[in-house]
Structure formats: C-alpha cells, structure tokens
Amino acid sequence: MDFEEDQTSSSQFDVYRHRAEVTYRKFLDYITPHIIARWIATYVIIIIFMARILVVEGWYIVCYAWAIFLLNMFLRFLTPKIDPSIEQDIQNDSVEAGTGKMDENDEEFKPFIRRLPEFRFWLKTTVSTVVALFCSLFSVFDIPVFWPILVVYFIILFMVTMRRQIQHMIKYRYLPFDLGKTKYGSK
Incomplete structure (x- = not known):
C-alpha cells in the first residue's frame, strides 16, 4: 500500500513539475520578442541589487562573483560561435598542403x-x-573582505580581457554588433 501511495505522490509531483515547466516556457516564449522590456526589467533588478549592496555595505564577495560571471557572459556574447583564428589556421594548412587556392579577393x-x-x-x-x-539576504554569504581591492582587481581584469577581445576583433575583422540596414541616399 505504501508503494502505491509513493507512486501516486510521485506522479502528482511530475504533473505539477510539468505544468510549471510549460508555464515557464510560455512565459519565455511570450517575452522573447520584447527585447527592450526584458532589458529594462533586468536593469531594474540590477539597480535593486546594487542599491542593496551599497545600503547594507556588505556581500561584496557575492557582488564580485556576480560581476565576474557577467563579464564572462559578456565576452561570450561578443565572441563569434566559430573562432576565426582556428578557421584561418585550417585554411592556411589546406593552402600549404596544396588542396586549395586562396586569393586576397576570396573573402x-x-x-x-x-x-x-x-x-x-x-x-x-x-x-x-x-x-x-x-x-x-543571508548572512552566511557576507564574508568580510576589503572591497576596494576587489574593485581594483575587477577593473584591471575588465580592461585586460576587453583589450584582448578588441584586438581579436580587429585582427580577424569582425564586428559583433549589427548596426542596422545600410541606408542609401534618398531620391
């Protein structure tokens, strides 16, 4: 009898979990085209978080870990899916082996x-x-630390990684932002 009750509660949990997943998917599908509204809501949450950190003067480690994570995500956002340096190495190997011809005009x-x-x-x-x-919200994550060192270290890390990313963008001539449709002179 206990086995049947466990199966019933397990199947009810699966039903609720499935409903929650479907509701979550519907929400994501609904909000996907609303880019500006999504980012405004995110900025509001970021402002609330930053205000909390500044007002309570704590949780600097949480803020630092969050900032490092965002920097990592931003770099992945700026990076092409297929790394042009690897693609260029493959093309150079095929040219050296004589399997392909490349001109400067073959872009x-x-x-x-x-x-x-x-x-x-x-x-x-x-x-x-x-x-x-x-x-x-929990004091267990409020580790005492001298926060100016974290700020200076994050600024240095940001500058070094962005410098490297910009050099990579210049070397392989790609621009990660769409500047819109090209507009020609009006007639």
Whole structure:
C-alpha cells in the first residue's frame, strides 16, 4: 500500500513539475520578442541589487562573483560561435598542403553568429542577478573582505580581457554588433 501511495505522490509531483515547466516556457516564449522590456526589467533588478549592496555595505564577495560571471557572459556574447583564428589556421594548412587556392579577393560574406545569443545572455544575466540578490539576504554569504581591492582587481581584469577581445576583433575583422540596414541616399 505504501508503494502505491509513493507512486501516486510521485506522479502528482511530475504533473505539477510539468505544468510549471510549460508555464515557464510560455512565459519565455511570450517575452522573447520584447527585447527592450526584458532589458529594462533586468536593469531594474540590477539597480535593486546594487542599491542593496551599497545600503547594507556588505556581500561584496557575492557582488564580485556576480560581476565576474557577467563579464564572462559578456565576452561570450561578443565572441563569434566559430573562432576565426582556428578557421584561418585550417585554411592556411589546406593552402600549404596544396588542396586549395586562396586569393586576397576570396573573402566571402559570413554573418556574425554569437557564441552566446542575446536571449541567453539576457536570461543568464537576469537569473544570476536574482540569485545574487537572493544570496545577499543571508548572512552566511557576507564574508568580510576589503572591497576596494576587489574593485581594483575587477577593473584591471575588465580592461585586460576587453583589450584582448578588441584586438581579436580587429585582427580577424569582425564586428559583433549589427548596426542596422545600410541606408542609401534618398531620391
């Protein structure tokens, strides 16, 4: 009899879990086209989190871990899905082996495909901010640390990684932002 009760409660849990997943998917499908509204909501959550950190003067480690995670996600957002340096090495190997001919005029148009799409970047940013805000509610995560060192270290880390990313973008001539449709002179 206990086995049947366990199976019934387990199947009820599966039904509720499935309903929650479907509701979550419907919400994500609904909000996907509303890019500006999504980012405004995320910025509001970020402002609430930052205000909490500044007002209570604590949870600097949580804030630092959150900032490092966002920096990592931002770099993945700026990086192409297929690394051009690896693609160039493959092309150079095929030219040296004599299997292909390359001219300077053989550049074909390749659209920029991100390693981390905008929607995933938004979703991970929002979820990580909510998790960081949640962690800032518990004193176990309030580890005492001299916060100016964390700020200086994050600024240095940001500058070094962005410098490397910009050099990579210049070297392989790609631009991770769509500047819109080209407009020609009006007639």
